[in-house]
Amino acid sequence: SSGINAESDNELSSDSIKAIAESVGVKDLNAECTTYLAKQALLQARTLLRDALKYKLMTHSTELTTDHMERANKRSVPIYASSAQKPRRYCMATSRGREIYGNQDEEVDLDAILSKPPPKVPQDVQVKVHWLTIEGSTPTIPDNPPMEDDKLVIDAPVVSMDSVETVNSVAPHEISREQQLYFKELTTKCISTDKQVREEAVQSLSTDPGLAAVLPRLTVFIIEGIRVGLGDCKMYYIQFMLEMLDNLLQNKAIRLEKFLHDIIPSVISCMVCTQICGRPLEQDHWSVRSSAARILSGLVKIHNLNTNQLQSRVTKMLHHALERHNSGLVSTFGVLAGLCELGSLTISTIVLPEIRNIYRRVELKCATSQDPIDRHAKERIKELLVRKCAHVVQEHLPELLSVNDYEQKFGDIGSEMFYKVMRPASHMPMKM
DSSP states (O other), X not given: OTTBOSSOTTSBOHHHHHHHHHHTXXXXXXXXXHHHHHHHHHHHHXXXXXXXXXXXXXXXXSSOOHHHHHHHHHHSOOSSSOOOSSOOOEEEEEETTEEEEEEOOOOOOHHHHHHSOOOOOOOOOOOOOOOSOBTTBOOOOTTSOOOXXXXXXXXXXXXXXXXXXXXXXXXXXXXXXXXXXXXXXXXHHHTOSOHHHHHHHHHHTTTOTTOTTTHHHHHHHHHHHHHHHHHHTOHHHHXXXXXXXXXXXXXXXXXXXXXXXXXXXXXXXXXXXXXXXXXXXXXXXXXXXXXXXXXXXXXXXXXXXXTXXXXXXXXXXXXXXXXXXXXXXXXXXXXXXXXXXXXXXXXXXXXXXXXXXXXXXXXXXXXXOOOHHHHHHHHHHHHHHHHHHHHHHHHHOTTOOSHHHHHHHHGGGHHHHHXXXXXXXXXXXXXX
C-alpha cells in the first residue's frame, strides 16, 4: 500500500520502483525508465491476480490462497522474449571512460578440446541388392531386420548355453550339441574319398526328414565348398557339392526357398566359370556343367511361383549372358545347357531363333583362337544343340521337311538337326 501513488490508486509510484531497483544494485534510474517499469510491473501484477482468481473459481474456493498464486505464476508468460533457467551474468568493462556491461561467457579450455580424439569418419552410402521376400516370407539374412514374435519367444523352451552354439551363417540360429555332431559327421562323410561311404551319406540327404535344423549350415557348407572348388580348380570337390544339392532337392520334407539367393548364383557359377578343373582337355568338366544346369532347372521348377517369377528372372539372366560376344566358348556351353534344361518353351522362344547366330559366332571364335579347348567346346555346343533342340523343332516347326529347309533355317548346323529329327521317324513302325 505504501507503493500506491496518491494521484491514482491503480498505479505504482516511481519511488517504489527506485527503491526496488536500489535493492538489487541498480542506481540512478531516470524518470522515463521508472514510469515504464511501473506500468509493466502493474500489468504483470494484474495478469497474475486475474489468473489466480480463475484458479480460485475453477476449484470452487472461497478464499484466494498462495496455491492459486503459484499456479498462476507457473502459467504466466515470461516478460521478455525468452527465459533462461540460470540467471544471466554480466561483467563490466571500461572503454574511453565509459562503463559497458556485457554477457559473461564461460571460458573454454582449448587444450582439452584439441586433446580429444577426432570423431570417426562416416561411411559412404552403399546400395546392396538382396531378396526382401521369397514366397511371401522374409528370408532370415543379415540384410533384413529380424522378425520377432513375442509368443514364440515366451513359449520357447529354456536351453542352457552349455549345450548351444551360435553360428554366423546365412540364417543365424542355435543348434544343440547332438545336432552339431550330426552335421559334422554328415559333411565329413559327404566329402569322403571312400565312394561307398560318400554315396550312403549323400543318399541320406534325399530321405532324412530331420535335416531342417541343420539346413542353414548345410547350405553354407555347399556354397562355400563350391567357392573353394572354383577358386582352386578342384572339380571333384564341386562334384561332391552338386551331388549334395541334388539330393537335397529330392527331399520332400525340406524347402530351400529361403536360401535361393545364395544357391542359384553358386550353381550358375559352376555352369559358366571359364575353368573348373586343372586339366580341361583331359577331365570331363562338361558333365559337371550339365549337372549344374540340371540342378538349376530343378530349383526353378520346384520354387517358381507367380510372386517371385523365378523362371523368368533366371531365363532373362542367362539370355543376357548368351548375348555377350566376348564370353568364351566354355561359358557359352554352360549358358546353353542351362537354357535347354529350362524346358521346351525356353528353347522354342530363345534358343531356336538364335541358333544360326550362335553357331556362326562359335565358328568365328574357334577359327580365330589357337586354344584347343575352343575346338572341343565347338563340338560340345553342336552336340548339345542338336540333342536338345531336335524334339522341339519336330513339335514347333513341322513345316520344315527337307535338308535345305533346315539349312536355310539353322545355317551350318541344319543338316545335323535334320538327320537327328528324321532318324527317329524312320525307325517308327508302319501302320497297316
